Structure formats: C-alpha cells, structure tokens
Amino acid sequence: MGKKLNALACTLVRTFLLGLLTAVALMLLPLQLQAEAVKQIIRIGNGTEPRELDPILSTGVPESHIEDNIFEGLCSRDPLTEKTIPGAAESWEISEDGLTYTFKLRKNLKWSDGVKLTAHDFVYSWRLALDPKTASEYAYQLYYIKNGEAFNKKKITDNTKIGVVAQDDRTLVVTLERPTPYFLDIVAFHTLYPVPKHVIAKHKEKWTKEGNIVGNGAFKLVEWRLNQHIKLVPNEHYWDKDKVKIQEAYFLPIEKAETEEKSFAAGQLDMTATLPTVKIATYMRDKQKNPKTSPFRRSAMFGTYYYQFNTKAKPLDNKLVRQALSLTVDRTLIAEKVARGGQIPAWSFVPPIEGKYQPKKYLNTSVSKADIAKAKALLKKAGFPDGKGMPKIELLYNTSEGHKKIALAIQQMWKKHLGVQIKLLNQEWKVYLNTTRSGKFQISRRGWIGDYLDPNTFMDLHVEGGGNNEIGFAHPEHDKYIKLAAAESNNKKRMDYFHKAEAILLDEAVVMPIYYYVSNRLVSPKVKLVDNKGKLHPWRGNLFDRLPLKHYVMTK
C-alpha cells in the first residue's frame, strides 16, 4: 500500500512538473519570437576608405557602392535581372534616329533635405561634370552628349550649347553626338547622377562631408568616421521609400582581405568585398556540403585579365612572335591551378554578354600538340627557331603575389614549349602605371573592367592614339570598324562590326587574354534580394558589382 502511494505521489509530482515546464515554455515562446524579430541592419566590408563621395569626381568601386545608394540617376540597374530600370525618370522616349532622348521625371522628386528636385538639377549637374574646372576624370562618360567633349576640352566655352535641356521641371531632353544604344546604361552610372546645386553653393567643395551631404537616393549618409565606417539610413524623402527595408547600413573600409574574412567569421560583417585566395577552396568545399547555409558567393564580372604586347618594342613588333607566344599559354591551367579563384579561361578579349554579344572562339583555352607545332613554325618563320637569337624580353606586372604566380607559370610555359626565355619585372602600382602609360615596356599585365554592358567599352581601348592604347597599336581597318559601329544604330550590324574588329585584334595578337574576372565574396544567408513582386531571392552578385541596398532585406 505504502509503495503504491509513493509511486502515485511520484507520478503526480512528475505530471505537475511537466505541466509547469510546458506552461513556462509556452509563456516564453512568444517572448522568444519577439526577441528574434530580425533587425534590418547590414554591415558591409568595402575595401578602402572612399576618396570622396562626389559622384561626379569619384572613380573607385568602394565610392560607387555608397554613391549608388545615396544618389539615383535617371535610370538604375535591377540586381536580379541585370536590366536597366527607371530611376529618377519614370519613362523616356527615344527619337527614331537614336539621337534624342526625352526623359520624364517622377512626380514630386525631392532631395534628402526636402528641397524639390527638377530636370534643371540634371542640367546643372551634367554641365558641372563636363566643366574643365571640375577636372572630373570620368568626364568622358558624358562625351556621348552633344558638345560634351568639345566643352570639356575647351573647344567651346558656352555651356548652354551642351545637348541637355530642361523643357520644364519634369522633362529633360538630351541630344547625343551619335546614336548610342547603351546610353541608358550610361545614365545609370554615377558620373551622371544629379548633385544638389543649393548644397554645393552653400558648402563649396566641402559639400560631401558628414552633415552637409544631400542626395536623392534611397538612403542618406548620417555618419562618416574616417577609416572606421560610413553609416546610411533610409531617406524619408525618397519617392520609393516604402520599398526600402534596410534601416541601417554600415560600410567598413577593411583593407586586408584576411582581416575581412575573419571579421565575417566572427559575425561582425554580413558581406565582404573579397575573399583571400587561399580560403576559396575551403569555402567551396563547405558550399558543396551545405549549399543552403554556405556564405560563399561567386559571380561573373564584365572584365578580362590579359597581357599586352608593345608593338613598338622588339621582338614583339613581329606579329608572328606575338601569335606564337599567345598560342602556347594554357589558360585553363592558369585559371584552375594558378589563379584558383574560379576565373573563367578566356577565349576572347570581350567577355561574352548574354543575349547580346557572343565572341567567337578566337583562342584555345588549353594547349594542344598541334598548337605547339604551329607556334614553333611561326617562331621559325619569324627568324627565331626554338627561341634562338631572340632579343631579351621582359614581362612587367604590378607587385602582387597573384600576378607573380601567373607570370611565373607563363614564363615556364614559353620556356618549355618554345624555348623562349623571358625575365620577370615587378613594379609597385604607381610606378607600374607610370611605366605602362609611357610605353616603356615589352609585355605588361593589364586588367579591364567594362564601364557599361557593351563590347565598345573594350573595343575602343586600342584605337590609334587612344589614351588607353599603351601598346602603340595602329590598325586602320580595326579602327574603321570601331567608327562604323559607333555610327550604326542597328544593333545586329553594330555587333558584326565589333566581331570583325575583335577578330583583327586577336589575329594581330597584340593583347593576350588570360581569363575573365569573377568576384568571390562571403554573404550571410540572411541577406536576401527582393524582386518587384516582393518575392525573396538568395543574394547573388551582378556584372558591375553594384550593391543597391534598396532591394535588400535581412531575414532570419
């Protein structure tokens, strides 16, 4: 009897305790849910400290990441579809000859200080950007506009002759020099963002400082701590403010990739700017195991890593030598075993543009026996059988472990396949820029990231006399096709001209593309992109490496 009572008591106590626990748990549950409400704060690693935040003057990527959020051009870019979408302009009309663009601005546009923004602000800003006194390094982005280049180069002095007119407060008429099918991409670029006249008049060149700066983007800058962080909060005067989910955004200038990666691992960052090469393999393995939770993100970029041959220097003035050298570089090997960042071996100078420009297979991405035989024959024909009698060749790159590894690999390939011995020379960045700009090199490393999504941004590099033509390349037929493309409004014909010009460029082998750039970074799976219909998508990168936070949301 006693035993039974005891057992009963035990059961009762147990049941009571269990009930109590359940009740407490139930009471705590909503509390916990409340505590877990997601804070809309995002912290982004942003490379270096911005030089300035004047969209007209700036040239760097870290600057543009912030400017894209505190300013807005007539158009902007959709991070999901990569398409050009309306920004400050709600619509536009293009004349049949492709020379006149009439933009209709949105109703009630305002600057972040509440002052009205009109089409006159765009006229003011574009004239300012083209003003030679402003000395904007990217002024050439406005050379498409009628008389833009002439005014910037002081050939005319009357800025009202520039092809941009405000018909009324909401109508902006832009006249171009020649049809420019990618002009809408250009107006989405930061050099063409509007800047506030009333603020510049008041603060002069100090207008972008914390406390002074006023923009028209989805966010506004509230804190700028030198070498520490830049803080953005939503702009309550923005036309589409209801779409903005992020409440606080911090951009941190973390220069060392290793420090950035560790900061991410410690939960201090939601997104990094880069990823150290040595860590890529580890993160990729983790991604294969846990595809859902892995923070590793890789995206293609519109850029090419290449070597350029100085056509004014012996023996590279000989086309046959250049062709032989280009033939014997195993691009797949370099991308996969040397660079090891997921880069894509290049077969053309212009990276492929989906649905617009598919470059032909100008180059073999790996070296076959036939390639070697062909290269040897070319070299023999040039008068250097098995590399004998070849003048000394020096390969120049800017000091960096990554560039060095690639240079070493290529040095080996040429020695092994052709018997050609080259010397490697590295120079610190500014020295290297100076040397290449003045053409005092034989072979040099170079990278190019397109300014807009059109082959022209690559193809106009090697026009005779062009500022970026460091190799002294002069080919009238090549230049002719570039000019024809510039004057052509039919897109298919334009692309044909580019194909023809690119075929010449690569047959002449003055550039030796190695790989197309990709960007690797870490992004917390909490960061999601919102599309037009409010649907969430996992974060993914875009071709121009833009971070439009308006489309971002933080989730659990």
Next chain:
Amino acid sequence: MLKYIIGRLLGIIPVLWVLATITFFLVRLAPGSPFDSEKAVSPEILAHLKAKAGFDEPLPMQYLIYMKNLLQGDLGPSFRYTNLSVNEAIATALPVTMQLGLCGLIYAIILGFGLGMFAATKPNTLRDYGSMGFSLLGVCMPSFMIGPLLMLLFAIKLRWFNVSGWETWKDMVLPSLTLGTIFAAYFSRLVRVGFLDILNQDFIKTAKAKGLSARRIFLLHAAKGGVLPAVSFLGPATASILSGSLVVETVFNIPGIGRFFIQSAFNRDYGMIIGTTLVYGVMLILLNVVVDVAYALLNPKVRYD
C-alpha cells in the same frame, strides 16, 4: 635641468626642418605621381588636376609655399582624399594611435616588470626558467602572427571581442596585447638582469646584514637600480611600439595614423607622406627627451647640468 630640457626642445626645430625638406624632395623623386590612374585621363583634365593641387608652379616655388604653410601649422591638403586636409586626418588618427600605443605600453610594462621581478626573486629555478621561457616565446612571435592567433581564439571561437574596428573599449584589448607582448618579453629580460645585477652589490649585502626583510630589500633597495636597464629601453621601446602599431593597425583595421602613413606612400599622397613623417618625427624626438630626463632622475651617475 630645465635649461637642458629647453635646449633639447629647441633642438627639435632644425631636425624637423631637415626632415620636412628631405621628405619633400624624396617623395617627388619617387617614380609615379598622385595623378597616375589606371584609366587614361585626357591631358586637359590632368593639367586641371595638377593646377588644382598647385603642381603648375616650379618645384622650388612649391617648396617655399609648403614651408610657408608649415610654419603656420598647415600641412596642406591630401592629394588622395578630396576635401580632407592632412591636419584633419592627423587630428582624427593620432589620438587613436596614441591610445593604442599607451595601452600596449602599459600592458608591456606591467607584464614585463612583473615577470622579470618574479624571475629575479629565485634565479636559476623552475620559476626563473618558466618566466624566461615564456618571454623568449614572446620575443620570437611577430605581431602579424600573434594578432591572427588572438583573433582566432578570442574573437572567432569565443566571440568575446571583435576581430576588427575601433568602436568600444573592448576593441582595444586584442590590438594592445598583440602590440605589447614582444615588448613585455624584452622588459622582463632586462628587469631580471637589472635586479640580479643589483642584488649582488655590496649595499644589498649590508642591508641583509642589518637584518632587513628580503621583501623590503627587494622592493625598496634593489628596485630603484634594478629597473634602470629597462627604463633606458623605454625610449626605443616606445618608438618601436609606435612604428609597430603600423602593422597592428592594418591587421585589426584600426583607424590610426599608421594606416595613413602606409597608404599615403602607395598613393603618392605627397602632403600626407610629409605630414605623417613629421608627426612620427616629433613623437620620437619628444620620447627620447622624456626618457633622457627620466634616466637622469633615476640614475645618480647621470647629470645634465
């Protein structure tokens, strides 16, 4: 003594003038300029950029203008950061570097002196070997190795601190430890030697003979002479801590003056290079004066009158 101090302080002026002049011309001799950029800039715009920065004047004229501004305490504009004067940059960054340096130094002194004295109490015992072994380890580990190790343990595994940044007091802990450890190690060895040297001297034997307690002898009689070698190392140590903070600032992403110093050289930011060099110059000279004075106060053999 006062006369000596004033004399030393006045001596700083010609040194700084020479430093500023040499730096001014050396940076311009280096190939590359602040205006070199990856994408081609048209000659017209380049001319404007140069005119804006006062580069259209001949070099001797630029030098005179720079010196004139320098006399008024104006270090000129930065050629990299539009809208930022070198004075502003130094005003925000110098306090950070000083805080970091001071914390690192205090930590190095406390740990170093403590460890050294601890070892000196029982020389050639396990206690001695243990502390000196530890300090040997500290001397051998460079800060770019200690830093990431500390990050890995305390920031990533335990999550007690942040990996990078300079927002709260907690952000000072790991960088200070990284910066100070090597100097703590040096200090401990010097303090140990200093104490052992003094403890063998006659006046200590006298004190012992008089029946004073070992503790009293150690902390009162031996201490003054015992710390001398370490004190004379204080000057070079502080200087090295300042220059060592260059590495630590980069590793922990701290907004100190070291980052401006390094970046300005890469960017050919002439104004910033000269400005930060001068700041380091002033700090090093002042520190040496302070140490010389402290040495005179502690060591009866040294007098400056």
